[in-house]
Amino acid sequence: MDVIRTKAALRARVAQWQAAGEAVALTPTMGAVHEGHLSLVRLGLERADRCVATIFVNPRQFGPNEDFTTYPRDEEGDLAKFRSAGCDAVYIPDPGQMYGTDYKTEVTVTDISDVMEGASRPGFFTGVATVVSKLLIQSLPDIAIFGEKDFQQLAVIRTMARDLDLPTEILGAPTVREADGLALSSRNAYLTPREREIAPSLHRAMIAAAESVRTGAAPHVAAEQAKRDVLAAGFQQVAYIDIRSQDTFAPAEALSENLRIFAAATLGSCRLIDNIAV
Structure with missing residues (x-):
């Protein structure tokens, strides 16, 4: 595996393979690699002959009071995990390279970046769209894969790639979960043992809300x-629990096709996000 x-x-390496x-x-x-990353x-x-992973904790997607300095970092451990998964190369630029x-x-995707995560974390999606556009231009891969746990982020990246040609x-790749339903995330490392017991309640509440909508409840009532x-x-704290169209991100008024429930909530020092299809 190349580093x-x-x-x-x-x-040069990607061009050689192509x-x-x-x-x-x-x-x-952003590193702190877990099974969700390895599934990607x-x-x-x-889907391809070669796979390149990247590790870059992107300062431009962290707000002034967020966890950039404390975000978990373990380059040696991450490389071992990527190597075990069969990765062909890992790109680890320093901030000066990026x-x-x-x-x-900056790259900004309007409209779909303005709600939920975009409203809760101003500038977040501009940071994401900027760094991902640079990674795609730097490597020019045939495909790029992102987890559906960050479904709104996936939509922003798809729109950015389409609009910039x-x-x-x-x-998109399916969300990977623990046996009790908690979506895998690098930030789960912040949870205390007691908080880890509570954390799956977010997923259970979302499942109950989705079932409620399917059986006739108004989406805003279920949320x-x-x-x-x-x-x-x-x-x-709950930043949001919204039921929206997964295509337009408009709030749902009634049961229809392609609805998704999105959630973000704070437990201790950990901010958890999740989404499931209705």
């Missing part, structure tokens, strides 16, 4: 009940 630290070396007729998949991550690598190797000293450009197919359930379970 690559410059964009020139990354582009010149030999091999398709290349890219799986961007395995999907990449199913953003030069006179860097001035980037020659990469954007694929409000889910918020009450999550707070009653021990979460300190």
Whole structure:
């Protein structure tokens, strides 16, 4: 497995594979690798001949009071996990490779970035769209794979790639969960043992809300009940629990096709996000 630290070396390696007729998949991550990330690598190797993972804790997607400095980092452990999954290369740029000293450009996707995570974390999706566009341009892979746990982020990236005519197919991969339903996330490491017991309550409340809508409840009523359930379970704050169209992100008024329930809530020092189809 190659460990690559410059964009020139990354582009040369991917171009070498493509010149030999091999398709290349890219799986961007911020490290703190878990089974969810490894599932992206395995999907990449199913859909392409080569898979490149990236590790970059992107400062531009963290707000001033968020956890950039404390975000879990374990380069040696991450490399071992990617190697075990069959990854062909891992790209680990430093901030200077990604953003030069006179860097001035941002990529913003309007409309679908303005709700839920975008409203809760101003600037977050601009940071995501900027770094992902740069990773795609630096590597020019045939496909890039992102987890559906961050479903709104996936939609933003798909829109960005389409609108900028980037020659990469954007694929979504199913959310990977613990046996009790908790969606895998690097930030789950922040949970205390007691909080870890409470955490699956978010997923259970979402399942109950989805079932309620399917059996006739108004989406806003089901979402409000889910918020009450999550707070009653021990979460300190609910940023949002919304039922929306997964195509347009417009709020749902009644049961229809392609509805999805989205949630973000705080438990201790950990902010959990999740989504499921209705």
